[in-house]
Amino acid sequence: MADTVSRFIPATGPEIERMLNVLGLSSVDDLIGQVVPRGDMFQGSLPMASPISEPELVHELKRLALLNTHTDQVLSFLGAGAYKHGIPSAISHLVDRGEFLTAYTPYQPEISQGTLQAMYEFQTMVCELFGMDVANASTYDGASALAEALSMAHRVLRGRRPRAILAGAIHPDYRATCVTYSRAGPISLAHLPPRRDGRVSIQDLSRQLDRETCCVAVQSPNFYGLLEDLPVICPLVHDAGALLVVVVTDPHACALLRSPGELGADIVVGEGQALGIPLSMGGPHLGLFATRRRYLRQLPGRLVGRTVDSQGQRGFVLTLATREQHIRRARATSNICTNQGLCALMVSIYLSLLGPDGLRQVAMQSHSNALYLKKAISALPGFDLVYNAPFFHELVIRTPVPAARVVEEMLPDGFFAGLPMDRFPGGRSHELLICATEVLGKEQMDSFLSRLARFRGNATPARGA
Amino acid sequence: MSTVKTTSGTNGLLQSEPLLFERSVEGRTGWRPATSGVPLADDLPEDLLRQAPMRLPELSEPEVVRHYTRLSQWNYSIDTGLYPLGSCTMKYNPRVAEDLAALDGFAQLHPWQPVETLQGALHVMAFVEDSLKALTGLHAVTLQPAAGAHGELLGLLLIRACQESRGDPRSKILVPASAHGTNPASASMAGYQAVEVPAGPDGILEVDTVARLMDDQVAGLMVTHPNTLGLYERNLSSICKVVHEAGGLVYGDGANLNALMGIVRPGDLGMDVMHFNLHKTFSTPHGGGGPGAGPVAVTQELEPFLPVPVIHRGDPLTLEWDRPNSVGRVRSFYGNFGVVLRAASYIMEMGAQGLTHASRMAILNANYLRVRLSKAFEVAFPQPCMHEVILTDRLQRAHGVQTIDIAKRLMDYGFHPPTVYFPLVVPHAMMIEPTETESLDELDAFADALIQVAREAGQQPDTLKSAPSRPSLGRLDEVGAARFPDLRYDFDSTQ
Numbered sequence: 038m039a040d041t042v043s044r045f046i047p048a049t050g051p052e053i054e055r056m057l058n059v060l061g062l063s064s065v066d067d068l069i070g071q072v073v074p075r076g077d078m079f080q081g082s083l084p085m086a087s088p089i090s091e092p093e094l095v096h097e098l099k100r101l102a103l104l105n106t107h108t109d110q111v112l113s114f115l116g117a118g119a120y121k122h123g124i125p126s127a128i129s130h131l132v133d134r135g136e137f138l139t140a141y142t143p144y145q146p147e148i149s150q151g152t153l154q155a156m157y158e159f160q161t162m163v164c165e166l167f168g169m170d171v172a173n174a175s176t177y178d179g180a181s182a183l184a185e186a187l188s189m190a191h192r193v194l195r196g197r198r199p200r201a202i203l204a205g206a207i208h209p210d211y212r213a214t215c216v217t218y219s220r221a222g223p224i225s226l227a228h229l230p231p232r233r234d235g236r237v238s239i240q241d242l243s244r245q246l247d248r249e250t251c252c253v254a255v256q257s258p259n260f261y262g263l264l265e266d267l268p269v270i271c272p273l274v275h276d277a278g279a280l281l282v283v284v285v286t287d288p289h290a291c292a293l294l295r296s297p298g299e300l301g302a303d304i305v306v307g308e309g310q311a312l313g314i315p316l317s318m319g320g321p322h323l324g325l326f327a328t329r330r331r332y333l334r335q336l337p338g339r340l341v342g343r344t345v346d347s348q349g350q351r352g353f354v355l356t357l358a359t360r361e362q363h364i365r366r367a368r369a370t371s372n373i374c375t376n377q378g379l380c381a382l383m384v385s386i387y388l389s390l391l392g393p394d395g396l397r398q399v400a401m402q403s404h405s406n407a408l409y410l411k412k413a414i415s416a417l418p419g420f421d422l423v424y425n426a427p428f429f430h431e432l433v434i435r436t437p438v439p440a441a442r443v444v445e446e447m448l449p450d451g452f453f454a455g456l457p458m459d460r461f462p463g464g465r466s467h468e469l470l471i472c473a474t475e476v477l478g479k480e481q482m483d484s485f486l487s488r489l490a491r492f493r494g495n496a497t498p499a500r501g502a
Numbered sequence: 503m504s505t506v507k508t509t510s511g512t513n514g515l516l517q518s519e520p521l522l523f524e525r526s527v528e529g530r531t532g533w534r535p536a537t538s539g540v541p542l543a544d545d546l547p548e549d550l551l552r553q554a555p556m557r558l559p560e561l562s563e564p565e566v567v568r569h570y571t572r573l574s575q576w577n578y579s580i581d582t583g584l585y586p587l588g589s590c591t592m593k594y595n596p597r598v599a600e601d602l603a604a605l606d607g608f609a610q611l612h613p614w615q616p617v618e619t620l621q622g623a624l625h626v627m628a629f630v631e632d633s634l635k636a637l638t639g640l641h642a643v644t645l646q647p648a649a650g651a652h653g654e655l656l657g658l659l660l661i662r663a664c665q666e667s668r669g670d671p672r673s674k675i676l677v678p679a680s681a682h683g684t685n686p687a688s689a690s691m692a693g694y695q696a697v698e699v700p701a702g703p704d705g706i707l708e709v710d711t712v713a714r715l716m717d718d719q720v721a722g723l724m725v726t727h728p729n730t731l732g733l734y735e736r737n738l739s740s741i742c743k744v745v746h747e748a749g750g751l752v753y754g755d756g757a758n759l760n761a762l763m764g765i766v767r768p769g770d771l772g773m774d775v776m777h778f779n780l781h782k783t784f785s786t787p788h789g790g791g792g793p794g795a796g797p798v799a800v801t802q803e804l805e806p807f808l809p810v811p812v813i814h815r816g817d818p819l820t821l822e823w824d825r826p827n828s829v830g831r832v833r834s835f836y837g838n839f840g841v842v843l844r845a846a847s848y849i850m851e852m853g854a855q856g857l858t859h860a861s862r863m864a865i866l867n868a869n870y871l872r873v874r875l876s877k878a879f880e881v882a883f884p885q886p887c888m889h890e891v892i893l894t895d896r897l898q899r900a901h902g903v904q905t906i907d908i909a910k911r912l913m914d915y916g917f918h919p920p921t922v923y924f925p926l927v928v929p930h931a932m933m934i935e936p937t938e939t940e941s942l943d944e945l946d947a948f949a950d951a952l953i954q955v956a957r958e959a960g961q962q963p964d965t966l967k968s969a970p971s972r973p974s975l976g977r978l979d980e981v982g983a984a985r986f987p988d989l990r991y992d993f994d995s996t997q
């Protein structure tokens with residue numbers, strides 16, 4: 038008897054019978070038998086467990102949650118594309134309202150004005166962050182946003198320039214995503230490794246730039262936390278007739294620094310997680326995507342626009358859908374349909390709570406904390422800084438023992454000490470990427486530093502003793 | 503209107519609410535950032551520092567909370583009422599999943615944590631992978647794609663990689679005319695030319711049509727099953743054979759999997775790759791347009807090409823990165839873990855019997871509406887349907903009333919309209935998917951409202967053409983919005 042009662046399925050036995058009567062059938066099996074050929078039907082039983090109650094479910098998932106160690110139980114110095122900043126409580130209370138949480142894409146604007154107005158506000162705030170003219174209503178994450186940006190640049194230049202240059206230290210996952218997206222597409226990727234100081238080599242870049250290049254993508258702050266020299270890079274790229282794509286993985290940086298738009302970027306993509314979205318093991322996060330107005334028609338993803346109703350009242354609708362897959366099909370600017378609407382809403386609420394000052398203070402405190410670590414670590418025997426260029430809130434340090442060992446040995450003492458760079462192809466074994474945000478206190482950083490200091494002894498034997 | 507039970511949300515008090523930027527007052531703030539005890543300092547080069555402050559709104563917390571609470575009240579949602587969007591599977595979203603996703607042990611996990619500190623999370627992921635394998639009869643699953651269309655792109659890249667490794671790269675892919683727009687768009691992104699396949703007169707793909715189109719340049723067929731007409735593709739297993747014999751592979755769009763759980767396993771029919779929409783079939787909330795998750799299941803032959811990392815089922819669970827044939831990755835980290843977790847909680851609670859029951863009741867509800875509405879409307883395909891049914895406005899057009907008018911008028915009765923003007927192969931379609939989580943009362947109220955609207959189409963067509971009248975805004979000018987795009991607040995002029 039398959040008609041088991043579920044608390045999410047209201048139909049009772051007698052109601053099922055009433056419906057079957059209307060259909061002139063005597064059982065649900067008869068109905069399905071009318072539609073599904075016998076040979077197609079699954080005859081076995083699914084190798085899955087039986088239904089359980091909510092308390093049992095909660096118990097089981099709490100048990101699994103306890104098998105994890107999370108970032109509130111230790112001191113975490115992990116960043117590298119996912120950042121632990123303070124998250125206002127109001128955000129989850131607001132996005133958990135059923136009217137936001139359980140609405141679909143706002144295809145019927147008269148009864149979706151809440152989502153639509155919030156997305157119009159979101160688009161405006163993303164433009165302000167990045168100093169750009171237009172932003173879409175979000176994409177999946179920073180990595181896929183970058184892959185989409187390369188295709189967009191290729192379209193903007195009418196497909197005549199097949200090459201995209203990924204310059205300097207771009208997040209390895211972002212790079213890998215671009216490689217995968219380009220497997221079948223018309224774009225060939227050129228990788229321009231960072232020079233010794235961890236940043237884009239201007240000489241190499243100008244040598245690489247040619248009439249085949251549709252765009253140059255630069256992450257700043259880059260994967261090592263360093264600020265790229267965009268004021269120099271940008272005119273170089275434009276002189277070659279290419280577009281500059283700037284990637285931002287923690288938009289707090291934009292509160293402190295001249296915006297990518299001000300520096301001349303044509304497309305800015307980023308990861309919005311740092312702005313009020315829980316880490317959640319890497320997703321759902323949020324792809325940010327902004328550009329110049331003149332490239333609007335090549336923008337992927339949904340857009341919300343202002344309009345009026347039949348009475349002339351202000352309202353908002355999804356617009357410029359002729360770029361999108363449900364209208365343009367094979368010739369759409371992207372296949373994207375579902376985006377990250379609720380995450381965009383989280384970021385909107387975060388930005389409206391923090392405002393320009395709050396955002397700047399978070400950025401300043403994060404930077405100051407990282408600067409504090411930088412100074413202290415450079416004075417630790419056996420440790421060193423790998424790069425010395427201006428940075429935001431992440432830095433790569435050279436460790437006296439393999440970085441993976443630092444991470445492993447510090448874990449039992451309650452630290453996520455950072456990300457060993459040799460996790461990535463070409464990464465060096467004694468380099469550790471660390472991150473500081475505003476939520477780390479001075480005492481916590483001091484305990485991290487004194488634990489780090491203990492590595493010097495078992496690495497290099499003290500000389501001259 | 504009085505004879506029809508309405509559930510309109512517009513009976514309550516509706517506040518007007520300006521834009522955030524219009525509410526902003528200089529000097530207010532809604533957050534006190536943490537201070538660490540480290541004095542603020544900066545050593546940043548002057549020429550890189552921001553000069554002009556960002557024009558973000560300045561508001562206190564109560565104002566922000568009120569702003570978004572008021573906005574929320576302008577939304578229709580599953581929690582408000584029946585949301586019959588065809589092929590969108592707007593079923594109820596269990597609240598417990600939100601609590602579980604918010605547990606610190608999940609929400610506060612950093613993706614770069616050492617793998618031994620992520621064991622619980624990996625178990626959740628492995629559980630969902632195994633469940634999807636069980637439901638489809640396929641061999642392996644990746645959870646990485648962030649949404650259905652993202653899964654489509656990945657699935658097609660897997661097909662491409664597989665055929666290239668066979669030394670048989672191909673350039674085209676067959677896509678039925680009734681497919682979602684994402685299918686041809688994903689095909690383009692994966693480097694394929696989409697070739698449209700017409701269905702037979704009864705809306706079903708025919709073996710001969712597919713056989714005729716298959717050649718050594720056709721990589722395979724993308725097929726939504728059941729299709730977007732709500733119909734069971736009864737020739738599919740024969741079609742899969744034909745495609746395979748010609749060296750092709752079959753991609754299954756899982757948008758409509760809610761009709762099949764425990765009834766048919768797509769892998770048994772011969773599908774090679776399939777994506778899922780966890781935000782449809784597995785009840786994770788749509789969030790006003792996402793986040794979703796679009797896992798992909800594949801046959802054994804395609805497994806080596808899956809994105810990295812994959813979960814290796816040892817004790818402890820580990821992540822495998824070294825997979826030389828992998829297509830790489832389609833996004834950062836491990837996919838939308840938070841969405842996968844919500845799906846896990848749904849699958850665990852429902853179990854095999856619950857999921858099967860869900861599909862059976864989804865089919866019953868759709869067929870009940872089909873029969874109840876078959877007098878007032880033309881049903882595009884009168885045979886029994888799966889989980890959704892398509893009506894048209896043919897009977898109403900005589901009165902000058904169109905699908906859009908019917909859809910807008912339905913709002914006045916308190917319901918969200920169906921998916922309209924899709925699929926494109928049915929002119930002026932209204933595609934209704936009630937899902938299993940609607941009660942008979944609610945189905946009847948919805949049917950009564952639609953029948954009443956059909957009656958009004960003959961008696962007072964102007965009411966329909968000027969609908970809706972009960973939401974806070976009337977019909978919105980979408981043409982004007984596209985002609986003069988206003989996509990962000992203009993700080994420099996008063997709007």
